[in-house]
Amino acid sequence: MQLVLNEEQQLLKESADGFFKSKAPVSALRALRDAGCDACFDPDVWAETAEMGFNGMVLSEDAGGIGFGYTGAGTVAEAMGRNLSASPWFVNAVLSAPLLNAVASDEQKQMWLPKLLNGSSVMALAIDEGGHYDPAGTKLAAAESRDGFVLSGMKSFVVEGANADAWLVLARSAGAPGSEKGLSLFIVEKGTPGLVVDQQVMADSRNYARLTFEKVTLGKDALVGAAGLALAGLSPILDRAAVVVAAELYGLSSFCLSSTVDYLKERKQFGVVIGTFQGLQHRAAHLFSELELTKSVVLKALMAADTDDPSFPVLASIAKAKACKTAELATNEAIQMHGGIGMTDEMDIGFYIKRARSLQALLGDYNHHADRYARLRGF
Amino acid sequence: MSDLDQFRDETRAWLGENCPASMREPMRNESDACWGGRGFKFKSDDQRHWLERMAARGWTTPTWPQEYGGGGLSKDEARILKEEMALINARNPLMSFGISMLGPMLLKYGSEELKQQHIPDIVHGRIRWCQGYSEPGAGSDLAGLQTRADDHGDHYLVNGQKVWTSYADQADWCFCLVRTDFDAPKHLGISFILFDMTWPGVSTKPIKLISGSSPFCETFMDDLKVPKNQLVGEAGKGWTYAKYLLTHEREMISEMGLGSGEALSALAMEYAPSTGGQLKDGFLRAEIASHEIDMAAFMATVQRVQHEAKAGGGVGAASSTLKYYGTELNKDRMELLLNIHGSDALEWEGQFANNGKIAREWLRSKANSIEGGTSEVQLNIVSKHILGLPDK
Numbered sequence: 001m002q003l004v005l006n007e008e009q010q011l012l013k014e015s016a017d018g019f020f021k022s023k024a025p026v027s028a029l030r031a032l033r034d035a036g037c038d039a040c041f042d043p044d045v046w047a048e049t050a051e052m053g054f055n056g057m058v059l060s061e062d063a064g065g066i067g068f069g070y071t072g073a074g075t076v077a078e079a080m081g082r083n084l085s086a087s088p089w090f091v092n093a094v095l096s097a098p099l100l101n102a103v104a105s106d107e108q109k110q111m112w113l114p115k116l117l118n119g120s121s122v123m124a125l126a127i128d129e130g131g132h133y134d135p136a137g138t139k140l141a142a143a144e145s146r147d148g149f150v151l152s153g154m155k156s157f158v159v160e161g162a163n164a165d166a167w168l169v170l171a172r173s174a175g176a177p178g179s180e181k182g183l184s185l186f187i188v189e190k191g192t193p194g195l196v197v198d199q200q201v202m203a204d205s206r207n208y209a210r211l212t213f214e215k216v217t218l219g220k221d222a223l224v225g226a227a228g229l230a231l232a233g234l235s236p237i238l239d240r241a242a243v244v245v246a247a248e249l250y251g252l253s254s255f256c257l258s259s260t261v262d263y264l265k266e267r268k269q270f271g272v273v274i275g276t277f278q279g280l281q282h283r284a285a286h287l288f289s290e291l292e293l294t295k296s297v298v299l300k301a302l303m304a305a306d307t308d309d310p311s312f313p314v315l316a317s318i319a320k321a322k323a324c325k326t327a328e329l330a331t332n333e334a335i336q337m338h339g340g341i342g343m344t345d346e347m348d349i350g351f352y353i354k355r356a357r358s359l360q361a362l363l364g365d366y367n368h369h370a371d372r373y374a375r376l377r378g379f
Numbered sequence: 380m381s382d383l384d385q386f387r388d389e390t391r392a393w394l395g396e397n398c399p400a401s402m403r404e405p406m407r408n409e410s411d412a413c414w415g416g417r418g419f420k421f422k423s424d425d426q427r428h429w430l431e432r433m434a435a436r437g438w439t440t441p442t443w444p445q446e447y448g449g450g451g452l453s454k455d456e457a458r459i460l461k462e463e464m465a466l467i468n469a470r471n472p473l474m475s476f477g478i479s480m481l482g483p484m485l486l487k488y489g490s491e492e493l494k495q496q497h498i499p500d501i502v503h504g505r506i507r508w509c510q511g512y513s514e515p516g517a518g519s520d521l522a523g524l525q526t527r528a529d530d531h532g533d534h535y536l537v538n539g540q541k542v543w544t545s546y547a548d549q550a551d552w553c554f555c556l557v558r559t560d561f562d563a564p565k566h567l568g569i570s571f572i573l574f575d576m577t578w579p580g581v582s583t584k585p586i587k588l589i590s591g592s593s594p595f596c597e598t599f600m601d602d603l604k605v606p607k608n609q610l611v612g613e614a615g616k617g618w619t620y621a622k623y624l625l626t627h628e629r630e631m632i633s634e635m636g637l638g639s640g641e642a643l644s645a646l647a648m649e650y651a652p653s654t655g656g657q658l659k660d661g662f663l664r665a666e667i668a669s670h671e672i673d674m675a676a677f678m679a680t681v682q683r684v685q686h687e688a689k690a691g692g693g694v695g696a697a698s699s700t701l702k703y704y705g706t707e708l709n710k711d712r713m714e715l716l717l718n719i720h721g722s723d724a725l726e727w728e729g730q731f732a733n734n735g736k737i738a739r740e741w742l743r744s745k746a747n748s749i750e751g752g753t754s755e756v757q758l759n760i761v762s763k764h765i766l767g768l769p770d771k
Contacts, residue, residue: 003683004690261766276771281762288761289700296683297676318675370668379644379658379667 001303003296005075012068013075017082019052024085026348032086033205039163040207041086050119055093058240063101064117070240070305074247074298081251084348084355086206088122088160094244095237096123096168099185103225103233108187112166123187124164126155126211127238133364135170135231135238136180140213142171149173149186149223151194151216159362161209162199165190169211170234173227185230186222193217203354239316242363243301246323249359250291250298253323253330256352257287260334267339280337287333294326314376321369327356328366386456390463397432399425403468408736412474415504417551433472434503440478443486447498454689476545477501477508481554484624488612497552497573509576511541511555511598512621519756521556522565522618526600528557528572535559535572535610537580537603543750547583547596550576556621559614571617573609580604590742591727591735626698628751643667643712647719663718670711677704699764703757706747713741 005013023045032040049055057073059065066072073094080087097116100109100123115121127135140153151171161167166189175182188195194216200208225233261284264275274280301319304312331353335342342349360366402425406412413419413426421427433439436450441457443449452460482501485494500506517524526539537557547553552575560568574581580603585593612620644667647658658664684697716737717724724741726732748754762768 002690003679003686261768264768272771273769275768278759281766281768282755282758284766284768285703285758285761288766289704292697292700293673293676293680293704296679299683300679315675318672321672322676370665370672373672374644374657374664374668377642377644377668377671378656379648379653379664 001300001307003299003303005071005299009068009071009075012072013079015052016054016076016079019049020076020079020083020085023048024080024083024087026084026351029084029086029205029351030348038199038207040205041088045085046087046089046119049087049089050117054089055097055117055119057093058098059101059113059117064113065097070244071299071302073244074302077244077248078251078254081248081253081359082255084252084351088124088164088207090241090244090248091124091160091164092116092119092122094241095125098240099125099168099234099237100224102237103185103230105221105224107221108224112187115165121165122160122163123166123168124158124161124209126158126161126167126169128157129153129155131157131361133361133368135183135234137177138170138172138183139177140169140171142173142184142186144173144227145217148217148219148221149184151186151188151213151218153213155211155213156200156209157361158200158209158211160207161211162197162207164209167211168224169213170230175228180231182228183230183234184227185224185234186218187224188216188218188222202358204358205351205354206358235313238363239313240305242320242369243298243305243316245359245362246294246298246319247302249323249327249356250294252352252356252359253294253327254291256330256334256349257284257291259349260284260287260337263338283333283337287330290326290329294322297322314373317364317369317373317376320364321366321373324360324366324369327360331356383455383459387459387463390460391466393436394463394467394469397429398464398467398469399429401425402429402470402472404470405468406470408733411470413470413472413504414474414507414546414549416507416549417505418549419504419507429470430472430504437502439473439475439504440482440502443482443498443502447486447494448502449498473504475501475504475507476510477506480510480624480628481508483627484620485611487623488620490612492608493573493611506551507546507549509544509547509550509553509596509598511544511547511553513543514540515542519753521621522569524556524558524569526555526557527561528559528570528605530559531604533607535605535607537572537574537600537605539600541598541600542586542595544583544596544598545594547576547598548585552576553581553598554611554624556617559617563615566618567615569617569621570614571611571620572605573611574603574605578603578605588742589745590739592739592743625751640712642671643715643719644671646716650723651719651721663715666718667715670708670715673708674712677701677708680704699752699757699760702751703748703754703761707754709747710744713744717741 028042053066054076056065057068057076058070061067097113100112112123116123129139140151140155142149142151155169166187169186169188171184171186172182173184194214196212198210200210202208264280264284265273267274298319301315304315334349335353338347338349341347401423413430415430437445437448438450438460441450441452441460442454445451478501482498485497512521514524514526526537528535528537552573555572555574556569557572558568559570580601582599583596586595586597587593647663647667651663652659681701684701720737724737727735727738
């Protein structure tokens with residue numbers, strides 16, 4: 001495995017960089033926030049994203065995608081991270097479509113995949129039930145009934161969940177919370193009686209929802225994959241998605257470094273540009289080193305995600321953990337080195353630090369993945 | 380079958396026949412390493428055979444040109460050789476500053492005469508080299524060196540003192556930075572010369588370190604005559620050559636001890652208290668996890684930099700990042716080893732503690748972020764040459 005992008009991947013990267021920089025830069029996110037937009041993304045840009053084929057990044061051509069795999073998805077996520085592009089791309093392209101493609105019935109695939117790929121529907125994935133990512137800890141009850149299932153409980157931190165057309169919901173059909181068995185996955189469509197969708201307004205100004213299930217009755221055809229065995233199909237997708245989030249974090253962190261270095265070259269104090277001060281130079285150079293490590297390990301994990309490498313889960317946790325830590329450092333250092341101006345809303349840095357913490361929490365933060373790494377390594 | 384597959388098969392067969400069994404066992408300590416040189420006493424016939432067989436094929440220096448005794452392998456073939464050697468745990472047949480430092484520089488900048496004279500002896504481990512760079516007054520500010528080489532027509536007359544000359548007391552030849560022009564700006568008055576340590580006027584004195592060992596020396600040059608034909612390249616351009624060589628040294632130091640040792644997590648489970656398959660000490664567990672995550676990311680970076688260098692463009696300033704991060708990581712690893720073994724790690728002498736191996740290696744590691752350019756110097760290089768931050 002060569003840790004460099006091939007020509008095709010390099011072209012994709014350039015096209016993704018160009019697209020998100022011009023169509024969905026951080027100024028667009030700022031405008032969406034200031035307008036108090038419910039959807040928190042621009043529908044025109046979303047339609048163009050689908051036209052570019054980005055939603056089919058992971059799926060093979062046979063499955064209707066463009067077959068660039070997770071390495072391709074990583075380049076898109078990195079560009080979105082650098083520009084803080086607001087888009088439901090991640091939930092459709094990296095979560096729902098690959099998940100349905102892997103475990104759903106032919107009918108379910110036929111019904112949903114084309115709509116997820118062309119962007120006419122958004123399908124969010126609902127896993128978390130509290131502040132900490134813990135799929136096995138799922139409590140939301142799915143009681144089996146004569147005609148199907150009845151869901152009772154809640155979900156939170158559902159990314160792109162507020163305006164979704166449907167949700168993939170992880171629920172417990174058997175066993176006690178904490179058990180990896182007994183989990184089942186359901187498709188719940190917008191407007192289903194008993195489902196209450198509350199928008200969660202989060203620090204990063206993006207789209208999240210808290211879902212409440214008050215005896216939501218679902219037919220048997222809502223079940224995705226086998227009852228009780230959801231985690232087996234879900235885990236490989238979640239690990240891969242975590243690495244894509246790591247790529248977004250890397251892109252975000254690299255923006256923090258480059259904008260900070262630019263600032264160090266222009267800001268003057270004591271009659272000189274502050275970039276001449278060794279105290280700041282060394283902070284910036286250390287951050288650069290952390291970014292180099294993050295870039296390498298994220299690329300390695302993305303490439304391994306496109307294979308059946310049995311050590312991939314370990315590598316996925318390494319990549320997410322490293323990207324979380326680097327993003328924390330990059331955003332904090334960016335504010336510190338910008339000084340007082342870095343604390344103002346007028347500067348974009350604030351958007352980056354808020355977005356970073358959401359992405360850090362999404363699909364498991366540093367502690368979650370460092371702990372998981374240790375467990376997988378047997379210590 | 381592709382050419383590379385065939386090369387792999389042949390290499391595997393050759394190694395199988397030619398690498399002695401005892402050369403496939405891990406080295407117990409530094410004294411198991413083969414350094415070669417005029418005065419080197421082989422620890423066993425196996426060690427001598429292993430060196431001779433590898434050197435005969437040029438495989439002590441796999442990618443160097445065959446005309447000077449090198450292996451003439453492509454980078455892919457060299458990688459395969461490395462992988463096949465790792466597969467059978469084959470020891471490095473020859474540790475050598477000639478290979479890791481001087482050779483690549485001499486091949487790039489040396490005259491045909493100098494290459495013919497010195498490269499084959501490096502390949503075969505017949506001559507052991509030491510590096511005369513630092514001086515008492517020129518550490519991080521290496522270009523401020525003051526050892527003088529006065530032009531006496533057919534030779535230079537060299538006077539001065541070097542310090543931190545690794546293994547100078549066991550070396551046969553020295554590659555050395557001297558000042559040939561005291562009027563030029565400091566970087567432009569430096570020349571790169573080679574001399575035999577047995578020539579009149581050279582003397583060495585070992586420096587005892589906190590680890591108890593003396594791998595470094597002071598080296599004195601008193602009216603040492605160095606013939607002009609031992610000047611590398613042009614007079615006054617020594618700094619360019621020295622920097623090129625340092626890039627190689629940094630790559631070597633950055634990987635020193637990394638990736639080869641047993642995983643800290645495995646050692647911790649063996650030597651530190653655990654319960655139910657988990658370390659009892661939650662802080663230690665967290666620190667080891669954090670260290671191993673960084674280590675994995677570092678090794679991936681070494682890999683990526685190599686692949687990028689192969690795809691075009693050199694390593695250049697990236698070596699400073701690797702040197703900085705790799706050495707800091709290694710120091711961290713040694714501190715964690717101390718935590719894992721507790722007070723046992725501090726035993727200095729005797730069989731139980733393998734003569735203080737852990738304690739001595741821990742202390743040795745403190746020099747990693749000083750030698751070959753301190754961590755701070757590496758950060759300066761990154762700031763200036765990669766980030767483009769201004770001097771003034």
